[in-house]
Amino acid sequence: MSYHCIVCVKQVPDTSRITGDVMKPDGTLNRAVLPAVFNHDDLNALEAALSVRDSHGGTVTVVTMGPMGAAEVLRESLYRGVDRAVIVNDRRAAGSDTLATGYILSQAIRKIGRYDFVFCGRQAIDGDTAQVGPQLAEKLGLVQITYFEKILELSDRTVRLRRNVGNGWEVLETRLPLLLTVLDTANEPRPAAARRVMQYKRARTVGEAACEISAAMPDATEQKRDAEQAVRIEKLKMNDLLIEQWDLDDIEADLQWCGISGSPTKVHRVQSIVLTKEGYTELPPTEEGIRGLIHELIVDHTLG
Amino acid sequence: MANFFDDNEDIQFLFEHLDLNEIATAQEDGFTRHDGPGREYAPLDARDAIDNYRRVLTIAGDVTANSIAPRAADVDLQGNTLNDDGTVTLNACTRENLRALAQADLMGLTLPRRYGGLNFPSLVYTMVTEIISRADASLMNLFGLQGIGETINAFADPSIKDEYLPRFADGEVTGAMALTEPDAGSDLQSVSLRAWQDNDGQWRLTGVKRFITNGCGDIILTLARSEPEIKDGRGLSLFLVERGPRLKVRHLEDKLGIHGSPTCELVYDDTPAKLVGERQLGLIRYVMSLMNGARLGIAAQSLGIAEAAFRVARQYAHTRKQFGRAIERLPAVAEMVSDMKIAIEAARALVYETSRVCDLENNNLRVLETDPPTDKAELKRRKGDARVLKRLNGMLTPMSKYYASEMCVQVANDALQVLGGSGYMADYPVERHLRDARITIIYEGTSQMQIVAAVRGVCSGAFEKLAQEFEQHEYFDMTLHLLRQKLVEGKELTLKGIGFVKERGVDYMDLYGRKLVNAATTVLIGHLLLQQAAAATKQPPDGQCQHIAVAGEHKRLVAHRFIDTNLETTRRDMALLCSGDTSVMTHFDTLAGPPPAAS
Numbered sequence: 001m002s003y004h005c006i007v008c009v010k011q012v013p014d015t016s017r018i019t020g021d022v023m024k025p026d027g028t029l030n031r032a033v034l035p036a037v038f039n040h041d042d043l044n045a046l047e048a049a050l051s052v053r054d055s056h057g058g059t060v061t062v063v064t065m066g067p068m069g070a071a072e073v074l075r076e077s078l079y080r081g082v083d084r085a086v087i088v089n090d091r092r093a094a095g096s097d098t099l100a101t102g103y104i105l106s107q108a109i110r111k112i113g114r115y116d117f118v119f120c121g122r123q124a125i126d127g128d129t130a131q132v133g134p135q136l137a138e139k140l141g142l143v144q145i146t147y148f149e150k151i152l153e154l155s156d157r158t159v160r161l162r163r164n165v166g167n168g169w170e171v172l173e174t175r176l177p178l179l180l181t182v183l184d185t186a187n188e189p190r191p192a193a194a195r196r197v198m199q200y201k202r203a204r205t206v207g208e209a210a211c212e213i214s215a216a217m218p219d220a221t222e223q224k225r226d227a228e229q230a231v232r233i234e235k236l237k238m239n240d241l242l243i244e245q246w247d248l249d250d251i252e253a254d255l256q257w258c259g260i261s262g263s264p265t266k267v268h269r270v271q272s273i274v275l276t277k278e279g280y281t282e283l284p285p286t287e288e289g290i291r292g293l294i295h296e297l298i299v300d301h302t303l304g
Numbered sequence: 305m306a307n308f309f310d311d312n313e314d315i316q317f318l319f320e321h322l323d324l325n326e327i328a329t330a331q332e333d334g335f336t337r338h339d340g341p342g343r344e345y346a347p348l349d350a351r352d353a354i355d356n357y358r359r360v361l362t363i364a365g366d367v368t369a370n371s372i373a374p375r376a377a378d379v380d381l382q383g384n385t386l387n388d389d390g391t392v393t394l395n396a397c398t399r400e401n402l403r404a405l406a407q408a409d410l411m412g413l414t415l416p417r418r419y420g421g422l423n424f425p426s427l428v429y430t431m432v433t434e435i436i437s438r439a440d441a442s443l444m445n446l447f448g449l450q451g452i453g454e455t456i457n458a459f460a461d462p463s464i465k466d467e468y469l470p471r472f473a474d475g476e477v478t479g480a481m482a483l484t485e486p487d488a489g490s491d492l493q494s495v496s497l498r499a500w501q502d503n504d505g506q507w508r509l510t511g512v513k514r515f516i517t518n519g520c521g522d523i524i525l526t527l528a529r530s531e532p533e534i535k536d537g538r539g540l541s542l543f544l545v546e547r548g549p550r551l552k553v554r555h556l557e558d559k560l561g562i563h564g565s566p567t568c569e570l571v572y573d574d575t576p577a578k579l580v581g582e583r584q585l586g587l588i589r590y591v592m593s594l595m596n597g598a599r600l601g602i603a604a605q606s607l608g609i610a611e612a613a614f615r616v617a618r619q620y621a622h623t624r625k626q627f628g629r630a631i632e633r634l635p636a637v638a639e640m641v642s643d644m645k646i647a648i649e650a651a652r653a654l655v656y657e658t659s660r661v662c663d664l665e666n667n668n669l670r671v672l673e674t675d676p677p678t679d680k681a682e683l684k685r686r687k688g689d690a691r692v693l694k695r696l697n698g699m700l701t702p703m704s705k706y707y708a709s710e711m712c713v714q715v716a717n718d719a720l721q722v723l724g725g726s727g728y729m730a731d732y733p734v735e736r737h738l739r740d741a742r743i744t745i746i747y748e749g750t751s752q753m754q755i756v757a758a759v760r761g762v763c764s765g766a767f768e769k770l771a772q773e774f775e776q777h778e779y780f781d782m783t784l785h786l787l788r789q790k791l792v793e794g795k796e797l798t799l800k801g802i803g804f805v806k807e808r809g810v811d812y813m814d815l816y817g818r819k820l821v822n823a824a825t826t827v828l829i830g831h832l833l834l835q836q837a838a839a840a841t842k843q844p845p846d847g848q849c850q851h852i853a854v855a856g857e858h859k860r861l862v863a864h865r866f867i868d869t870n871l872e873t874t875r876r877d878m879a880l881l882c883s884g885d886t887s888v889m890t891h892f893d894t895l896a897g898p899p900p901a902a903s
Contacts, residue, residue: 016305188400191367194360194409194422198345201359239344 001156002057003116003176005049008105008136009042009062009077011070012126023272038073041121043189045182048148049119050081050190056154058116059083063108065093065101068207074243078200079192086112087205090247092255097263098127102135104258107251109140118179122147133181140179145172148180204236205245308373308435309365312611314649315431317855318656319358321839322427327660328353330667331425333675342417357428363408364432368439372401376440379564380736384520390552390571392520398564401443405436406475415453419465420473426597426666430604430659434652437608441740442564444608445517448601452479452525455594456544459581464544468523477522481594482513482545482570489515490753492527492587493537497572499528507579509543509572515557517747519568522547525594526577527586534584542586543577550575561739596697598748599705600662603655606712606744607648613719613737614644620723620732631722640722643869644715646862651708653832654825658700665693696770699761706754707825709744716741751818759817762824763802771795771824774831781841783860784834787867791830794871798823801878808884815889819877826870833863 013034022030049060061084062077064070074085088108096104109118118140120133130146137144145163152171153160160173164183204212209232213225220228236242248258256262283289297303309315328350329335335349347353375397382395394402405411413429415421437444453472457465471477488495497511509528513519524545531539545551555569581590621632621641631637668689677683716738720727727734745751761767775792779785801820805813813820841856888895 188371188404191371191404191408192363193407194356194363195342195345195420196409197359197363198347198356198422201355 002059003052003154004058004114005052005060005117005119006109006112006115007042007046007049007060007062007077007082007119008132009046009064009073009121010039010124011036011064011066011073012039012124013037015125036069036072038076039121039124039126041123041125041182041184042073043121044184044186045119045121045180046077046080046082047187047189048151048180048182049117051187052117052151052154061086061112061115063088063105063112065089065096065104065108068205068211071205071208071243071245074205075200075203076192078203078243079197080190081193081196084244085203086244086246088246088248088251089205089207090258092248092259095260095263096258097265098129098131099135099264100258100262101132102139103262104248104251104253105132105136106139107248107253108246109136111246111251116176118142118177120179120181122181122183130181133179137179143174143178144181145174145178146181148182149186200241202236202239203241203243205243206233207245208243209233209236305366306369307362307365308369308438309361309431311365311369312435313855314652315361315434317836317840317859318652319361319431321836322656322660324354324357324427325350327425327427327663328357330664331423333671340418342420342423346417356422357424360410360413360422360424361428361431361435364410364435367404367408367410368435371404372436372443373439375401376564377733377736379440379442380561381563383563384556384566386553386556390554392553392556392566392568394520394566395564398443398446401440402446402475402478405443405447409473409475410447411450411475412453412469412473413450415450415457415469415473419457419469421453421469425659425663426600427656427659427663430600430655433601433604434608434611437605438612439608440564441605441609441612441737442562444601444605445562445565446478446521448598448605449479449481449518449521451594451597451601452481452523454597455481455525455542455590456580458593459542459585459590460544461581464578464580468544472523478518479523479525480516480518480521480568481591481598482516482519482524482526483591484515485512486514490750492540492591495527495529495540495587497526497528498532499530499541499543499577507543507577508574509545509577510574511572512554513570513572515747516568516570517565519570520547520553520566524551524570525580526572527591528577530579530583530586537587538584540586540588540591541583542580542590544580545572545575545577548575560742561736562743595748596662596701599701599754600655600659602744602748603651603658603704603708606708606741607652607655609737609741609744610644610648610651610708610712610715613716613734613741614641614648616732616734616737617641617644617719617722620726637722640718642865644718646866647711647715649862650829650833650866651704651711653836654700654829655704655708657832658697658704661693661696661700665690665697668693695761695764695766699758699766699770702749702754702757703761703821703825703828705748706745706751706758706821707829710751712741712744713738755817755821756814758821758824759813762798762820763806763813767802767824767828768795768799771827771831774828774835777831777835777838779834779838781838781860783864784837787830787834787863790867790871791827791834794823794827794830794867794874797874797878798827801881804882804884811889812886815886816881819881822870823874823877826867826874830863830867830870833859833866837863 013031014037017034022033053060060082062074062082063086064073065088068089071087074087077085088104093104123130134144147163148161149164150162151159152162157176159176163170210229213228217225283293332347332353347356379395379397384395385393387393412421413424414426417423433444433448436447453469456468483492485495485497497509497513499507499509501507509526526543526545527540528543529539530541550573552571553568554571557567559567618641621637622630624631632641668686672686672690720734720738723732723734726732779788805816837859840859
């Protein structure tokens with residue numbers, strides 16, 4: 001039996017490269033100084049989906065919501081072997097919190113149609129809420145299993161799997177369809193495949209194609225640009241290089257649940273915490289030294 | 305995320321400095337062939353192709369840094385397992401590594417797109433090989449055996465190509481080349497494994513092969529004697545054998561290093577085989593070509609191991625404090641660490657240049673064989689190029705293998721020395737790097753064999769011609785200009801040595817082969833480093849002034865120290881060579897003493 005998998009992915013600022021000037025004076029993130037990357041846990045989610053398809057057959061569709069540049073994570077997904085990639089891109093979705101994001105993604109997944117698995121990364125490194133996966137499951141009325149690590153058995157419509165509950169494992173059995181949020185300990189994501197990179201590096205969304213044409217023909221009339229764009233899109237389609245781009249109307253989203261109006265989260269305050277180093281302690285590599293360290297860690301409640 | 309391509313400034317520099325435009329255009333026949341299988345990922349122009357090279361190097365850098373390198377210590381500890389049924393089970397980490405390389409489509413780097421390969425030039429293949437070797441030297445031996453696919457592509461019938469090459473490109477199979485036998489090591493002319501035809505005309509192989517890297521692989525190209533009446537190399541043909549019940553691994557060698565790479569003794573029990581190409585050309589044409597590629601592979605492997613060892617030593621010298629300061633500030637350590645870095649960049653300059661020349665030769669030969677120009681003048685030019693490039697590569701390939709592998713052993717040895725007692729312990733990876741390094745000067749032809757091959761090129765005009773070509777470069781920078789003058793003097797000294805040797809005959813040439821090849825290599829690498837220094841000093845096109853200035857100063861100093869220290873050695877060596885001393889030959893028994901009594 002083959003399975004249809006959907007993976008939700010997100011482009012995030014690479015917080016592993018945070019430097020001093022990453023926070024603006026007002027406490028918001030200066031995204032311009034951080035390179036945008038594929039959210040790490042989402043690569044594990046993608047790998048989990050691809051391995052289901054590789055062992056049982058079926059398809060993997062990847063969906064993201066974000067600005068135009070987020071199409072890069074879709075290309076990265078195509079490099080790793082997904083069958084279909086969709087971006088939900090709409091200004092009216094700006095400012096969405098996790099609830100609104102969950103709703104918008106649920107509408108996109110409804111439009112994609114048939115699915116057996118929905119995979120999400122455990123959480124995104126920019127917000128660290130781990131809420132979108134569970135909220136999405138609720139919106140879709142799906143069974144959700146968080147902190148997923150491994151499929152132990154998959155036959156027909158029943159799956160037995162293992163989740164990591166922090167101090168141990170839980171083995172669960174349930175029926176499909178279901179939504180899983182995937183831990184980074186679940187697998188080692190596969191690398192991008194060279195042949196697909198050479199092919200899909202040319203894949204574009206309609207929006208990206210339009211931007212590139214505007215940049216290349218700054219002095220052309222709108223009519224000329226439109227004509228050029230139509231040709232370009234036709235060519236992309238013919239070569240299977242057009243990434244699907246949907247707006248909120250395409251996914252029949254109710255606007256009151258989207259963007260700012262659909263987001264009850266209120267950010268009370270953002271603090272810029274600067275950690276300063278206050279010297280260091282040198283520990284001798286002896287029994288005595290280690291004992292001293294452990295004692296110190298127990299006293300300040302790092303251990304125990 | 306760590307990346308072994310992005311973090312290597314010298315490889316990045318060379319990627320920009322070397323003329324990839326020319327290479328890509330030759331490799332892709334001027335970008336005229338976009339149809340046929342694999343067209344969906346064919347590059348449209350040189351810029352597109354170079355972008356592909358960079359992207360693929362970045363993938364290799366990612367996989368090696370984040371997946372392969374962290375497993376290298378385990379690979380070294382675990383090794384592989386010989387099973388009772390004559391099969392071998394690779395250790396789990398190596399299997400994972402191979403899977404990652406296959407998933408990244410890196411196992412058919414140079415094969416044509418028609419078979420699912422990437423159609424990349426050998427220069428990029430060399431870079432990837434180096435990057436992989438830095439992460440896990442033993443994995444390179446399995447990765448590098450894609451040369452088997454290349455050999456099949458170059459010489460086998462279309463039906464064999466269609467059957468096997470897509471499996472190589474997908475990483476579904478790995479290969480091996482079975483040449484060495486218990487009594488045929490460096491002297492491959494004496495290979496005795498028997499090839500015979502049964503009543504149905506099916507070729508069968510009978511005998512034993514020894515020291516076969518990945519002999520447990522799926523496709524084994526085997527050198528065998530198909531003409532029993534011809535005793536030398538002309539009686540040997542090349543056969544393709546698939547793993548099966550009639551081909552068993554009898555023994556897995558226990559060895560000093562590269563533990564992840566299985567070294568097998570193979571028993572052929574009337575094993576069915578397919579003839580590759582024509583009879584009798586096995587050694588003299590196909591294996592020679594295969595070995596040239598493999599030698600370049602070992603040169604690249606040497607660069608990778610040296611780079612890995614250097615990085616450990618560089619870090620350690622910076623952080624380790626003795627006598628109240630970092631040991632990198634102690635003159636003896638500073639000298640060792642600097643010279644390691646210079647040696648790596650010097651060897652890399654030569655190996656990459658050799659790869660570039662190989663690409664020019666291979667692409668020229670391919671055009672001549674598959675699509676010879678109809679224009680007579682053009683045909684004549686290409687044929688002339690073929691002769692020149694063949695001679696040039698006949699010298700450069702063994703020179704690169706020799707120089708890079710000797711450098712590797714020296715650098716790994718010095719790296720361990722920088723770490724002192726800690727380096728000798730298994731707590732740090734340098735002892736592994738040194739153990740891995742040691743094979744590079746032995747396999748695919750020992751250093752001594754490389755010298756024998758290279759010295760003929762050095763003495764027959766190829767060196768002089770190339771040196772003169774390099775001398776045409778004008779340097780407006782006075783320091784570089786003066787260094788070039790020194791290299792001209794170095795060339796003159798070497799030519800004088802060559803003249804002296806030629807009067808004395810071949811034995812004398814072989815006796816002083818190492819010194820001659822060293823002298824010639826110093827001159828050639830010296831020029832390459834000067835070219836790099838000039839390029840690095842050039843005004844940058846877009847900002848990045850400070851970075852470029854640092855790179856420029858670094859390259860100038862590298863060229864300076866390399867040329868000064870090595871030309872000193874040349875002077876000393878050429879003086880000894882011109883003394884006519886042959887005592888190690890004429891008084892061998894007295895000097896070496898009698899062999900010890902058998903115990």
